């Protein structure tokens with residue numbers, strides 16, 4: 247696991263970045279393609295799957311519950327599903343590693359199956375709240391027993407024959423929504439999951455593609471009602487996973503802050519529930535062009551061309567947060583080099599990601615010379631107006647891949663190297679990150 251052997255690394259810019267790169271497959275879609283394929287009856291194929299540690303944790307857990315999941319030499323993944331309701335009792339604890347998505351979605355899945363499971367994870371995941379799924383899933387009769395109530399290790403005793411779910415999400419979370427939808431798949435009748443603030447909708451799109459009976463209705467105020475008919479019979483699919491817009495944000499911001507750069511990132515998912523970062527960067531004055539727009543596997547996709555830009559600070563409206571929730575660390579780096587002030591708020595969720603991303607980004611940015619103030623629900627950043635920051639500090643990344651990658655990118659525009667204490671967690675979501683940055687540096 248990534249916390250066993252820390253790998254420190256120093257990052258410093260060596261001139262303009264240029265070239266065309268591809269980022270790995272979307273993490274959210276990769277997890278879901280394995281889960282839904284494992285629940286279908288028959289053989290599914292997935293190309294472009296993110297082969298990061300998080301997704302491999304999902305694959306291992308699904309294998310332990312009876313699905314056959316194998317990677318062909320051509321990189322295509324083959325999954326033989328067991329069918330909804332037919333997961334097998336695993337014989338060992340399910341190790342979720344660093345992955346919140348694996349833990350929370352799979353808890354939803356096992357909650358409505360007649361199996362007992364134990365969920366474990368690394369030091370970072372063991373500090374993240376699971377009550378957001380275990381509390382509503384307890385209402386269907388599943389039993390959860392976690393460390394100090396809320397944390398891994400956690401045992402789950404699934405239940406069958408539950409009444410349909412009716413649940414209104416108290417927080418904007420695609421993980422909680424998807425956990426409830428996965429549980430609903432094996433509950434007789436129609437469950438309703440109510441989402442007052444829209445979050446990424448990959449589960450809805452993909453489940454429809456797998457043949458589930460799923461309807462979404464939207465109120466005038468934007469509240470979404472997701473109706474899922476249970477005892478679903480999912481049909482196997484061939485899935486093409488688009489590139490991850492969250493991963494693409496790293497080379498894009500690297501190009502924006504490194505003088506003279508022009509970078510093209512191909513095949514990036516452009517689902518509107520994921521593209522808040524690009525909207526905000528454009529508002530800051532980023533020179534971004536979206537070309538080759540098309541559809542891949544039911545998701546909009548484009549190539550992004552990013553050129554070095556003079557950025558200006560903005561006020562980020564809190565309602566955009568769910569569509570860029572994982573991109574704030576790298577967004578803060580862009581803001582720290584922009585002209586003027588950037589204000590963010592409504593970001594309490596960032597405190598319960600792989601690390602407390604508000605605290606760690608504030609500390610790290612201050613250490614490399616940025617002007618940053620941490621408030622309860624956001625950061626206020628006064629940018630350097632394009633000037634290189636001092637750098638020359640060691641960053642605590644606390645097992646958080648996005649903190650590590652954000653400071654690797656920040657090093658592009660610093661006078662002295664930025665040292666990241668441990669880059670090993672980058673392999674959870676972006677195993678080719680270092681190689682990609684080298685390619686861009688070599689033009």
Ligand SMILES: O=C(O)C1=C[C@@H](OP(=O)(O)O)[C@@H](O)[C@H](O)C1
Nearest residue numbers: 274347418419420421422571572
């Ligand atoms: O559903 C998903 O695939 C994800 C949802 C988000 O988490 P929350 O639901 O906790 O916001 C996000 O941060 C995570 O990286 C992936």
Ligand SMILES: C=C(OP(=O)(O)O)C(=O)O
Nearest residue numbers: 344345346347348572599
């Ligand atoms: C929050 C993230 O992932 P997870 O919740 O799956 O660990 C992330 O990738 O930034």
